[in-house]
Amino acid sequence: MFRFLTGGESHGPSLSAIIEGLPANLKLDFEEINFHLKRRQGGFGRGARQQIETDTVEILSGIRFGKTMGGPVTLLVRNRDWDNWREKMSITPVENPTPPITQPRPGHADFAGMLKYHTDDLRPILDRSSARNTAALVAVGAICRHLLKTAGIEVMSHVVMIGNVWAKFDSHVDYHALSELAEKSSVRCADPEAEAKMIAEIEICMNEGTRDTLGGVFEVVAIGCPPGLGSFTHWDRKLDSRLAGAVMSIQAIKGVEIGLGFGVAEIPGSKVHDELFFGAGEGFTRGTNNAGGIEGGMTNGEPVVVRAAMKPLSTLPTPLASVDMKTKQPVRAHFERSDVCAVPAAATIGEAMVAITLAETLLEKFGGDSIEEFASNVKSYMDIVKERGFKPIFEREQRV
Numbered sequence: 001m002f003r004f005l006t007g008g009e010s011h012g013p014s015l016s017a018i019i020e021g022l023p024a025n026l027k028l029d030f031e032e033i034n035f036h037l038k039r040r041q042g043g044f045g046r047g048a049r050q051q052i053e054t055d056t057v058e059i060l061s062g063i064r065f066g067k068t069m070g071g072p073v074t075l076l077v078r079n080r081d082w083d084n085w086r087e088k089m090s091i092t093p094v095e096n097p098t099p100p101i102t103q104p105r106p107g108h109a110d111f112a113g114m115l116k117y118h119t120d121d122l123r124p125i126l127d128r129s130s131a132r133n134t135a136a137l138v139a140v141g142a143i144c145r146h147l148l149k150t151a152g153i154e155v156m157s158h159v160v161m162i163g164n165v166w167a168k169f170d171s172h173v174d175y176h177a178l179s180e181l182a183e184k185s186s187v188r189c190a191d192p193e194a195e196a197k198m199i200a201e202i203e204i205c206m207n208e209g210t211r212d213t214l215g216g217v218f219e220v221v222a223i224g225c226p227p228g229l230g231s232f233t234h235w236d237r238k239l240d241s242r243l244a245g246a247v248m249s250i251q252a253i254k255g256v257e258i259g260l261g262f263g264v265a266e267i268p269g270s271k272v273h274d275e276l277f278f279g280a281g282e283g284f285t286r287g288t289n290n291a292g293g294i295e296g297g298m299t300n301g302e303p304v305v306v307r308a309a310m311k312p313l314s315t316l317p318t319p320l321a322s323v324d325m326k327t328k329q330p331v332r333a334h335f336e337r338s339d340v341c342a343v344p345a346a347a348t349i350g351e352a353m354v355a356i357t358l359a360e361t362l363l364e365k366f367g368g369d370s371i372e373e374f375a376s377n378v379k380s381y382m383d384i385v386k387e388r389g390f391k392p393i394f395e396r397e398q399r400v
C-alpha cells in the first residue's frame with residue numbers, strides 16, 4: 001500500500017515526509033525533485049519569505065545509489081527562516097516565551113484551530129496550517145512523477161484566471177505547447193494577453209494604497225493515463241472523488257472541477273458527452289473531452305483535466321475585523337507578511353496532488369514490489385487493452 005505522512009511547521013527547523021510503498025529500484029533524479037521545489041517557490045506575487053528560502057530535498061532513508069530499496073523513503077526540506085525563529089518556535093521550553101498572538105485572521109485556520117486545540121495563541125495553528133507545508137507535498141509529488149513516467153504519464157499545469165482575468169485557449173488544446181508557454185510565464189499563464197492583465201491586477205494589489213490579495217483558477221492535466229484507473233464500484237475508489245479530495249486539501253482551494261465541471265449542469269446532454277470514434281491509426285478517440293478524461297470514476301485514456309479555484313490569501317495586509325480571543329475586544333486580524341497572489345505556485349502543488357493520487361491508483365491496479373514487476377504488470381494490461389483497439393494517446397497518429 002502506498003501512503004505517506006508529512007511533518008513540520010512553517011517556521012520550525014524543517015518539513016519532512018515519510019513515503020511507504022514505493023517499489024524497489026525506482027531511479028530518482030534529485031535535480032528534478034529540486035526543480036519542482038523551485039517551481040513551487042516562483043510566480044509573480046510571491047512574498048518576502050521566498051527570498052529567504054531555497055528549497056532543496058535531503059533524503060534520509062530508503063534510497064541507495066540513487067534508487068529506492070523498497071523501504072520507507074524519508075525526505076527533508078529545511079526552513080532557512082528557522083534561524084530567525086529559534087526563540088519564537090523553540091522546541092524546548094524558554095524562559096521568556098514570546099507573547100501569544102490572539103487576533104484570528106478571517107478565512108485562515110486560526111479561529112476554529114484555537115478553539116479546537118485549546119490555545120489563545122494562534123502561532124501553533126498558523127505554523128502547521130501554513131501553505132509552507134506544501135513544499136513537502138511537492139517533494140512527494142516529484143517522486144511520484146518518477147513512477148508515473150515509467151507508466152507513460154506526464155502531469156502539467158497552467159493558470160486559467162487571476163483577478164477575474166481569464167486566459168483564452170482552443171478547445172482542442174495541445175497541452176505540451178500550453179505547458180511550455182506556462183512554464184515561461186511569471187504567472188504560469190499560456191495566453192500572453194491575459195498574462196499581462198493578470199500581472200497588472202497583481203501589481204494593483206501590491207500598491208501601498210490598494211494593498212490586497214488575489215485568488216484565481218488553475219488547471220492540472222495528466223496525459224497518458226491508461227484506461228481504467230479508479231473504479232465505479234465504490235464511492236472511495238472513484239478517481240474523480242479522490243482527485244477532488246486531494247486537490248481540495250491544498251490550502252486556500254475552495255472548489256475543484258473535473259473537465260467541464262459545473263458547466264455540465266448548464267447544457268443538454270447531447271452537448272456534454274464526448275462522442276466516441278474509432279480509426280485504424282488512432283484507435284478510440286473522442287470529439288471532445290468534457291468529461292476531463294474520467295467516466296464512471298475511471299480514466300478513459302483521454303487527458304485528465306482538473307481545475308481548482310483558489311481563494312485570495314487570508315493573511316491580509318489591510319486586515320479585516322476580528323476579535324481578540326482572550327479579551328473578546330474588537331481588533332484587526334493578525335498580519336506578519338504574506339504573498340499577494342500564490343495561484344501560480346498553487347498550480348504546481350495541484351500537479352503534485354494529482355501525481356500523488358495517480359501514483360496511488362497505479363500502484364493499487366498494478367502493484368509490484370520492484371519497478372520491474374510494476375512495469376511488467378503495466379505492460380501486460382496495456383497489451384490486453386491494445387489488442388481490444390485502445391491506443392495510448394502518445395501513440396495515436398492524429399491527436400495528442
Ligand code: EPS
Nearest residue numbers: 047049129130131132315336337338339
Ligand atoms: C503562509 C504565509 C507566508 C507564506 C507561506 C504561507 O509565510 P510567512 O508567514 O513565513 O511569510 O510565504 O508560504 C511559504 C512559506 C511557502 O513556502 O509557500 C501561510 O500562512 O499559509
